[in-house]
Amino acid sequence: MTIKPIRNDDELKAAFQRLEAIFQAESGTPEADEMEVWVTLIEAYENKHYAIAPPDPIEAIKFRMEQQNLSAKDLETYIGSSGRVSEILNRKRPLSLRMIKRLHEGLAIPYESLLAG
Secondary structure, eight states: OOOOOOOOOHHHHHHHHHHHTTOOOOSSHHHHHHHHHHHHHHHHHHHHHHHOOOHHHHHHHHHHHHHHTGGGGGEEEHHOOOOHHHHHTTSSSSOOOOHHHHHHHHOOHHHHHOOOO
């Protein structure tokens, strides 16, 4: 198969079919090299045409809280007083850059998620 840029959804479907056929290729083979090229082309097409926006910052915080079984009280270390945490979680106050940095460093929430919106 000739490798060329993916320009539409039909070409994307064909690329996926080829990728599926060679996905288990042994490392160091021409098929493995071809697989890497197809993965790159597919990712580029999908990022351009089906980009996923980062989550809302408050939803990202709530998701991390759920993942780590954290309470609002646990966020005081990163955000401030219980009143401040409540204001943030209820969208009555925006995150400050200092809060964003602390949440990123302390809870490993990506900056992209905390700065979106």
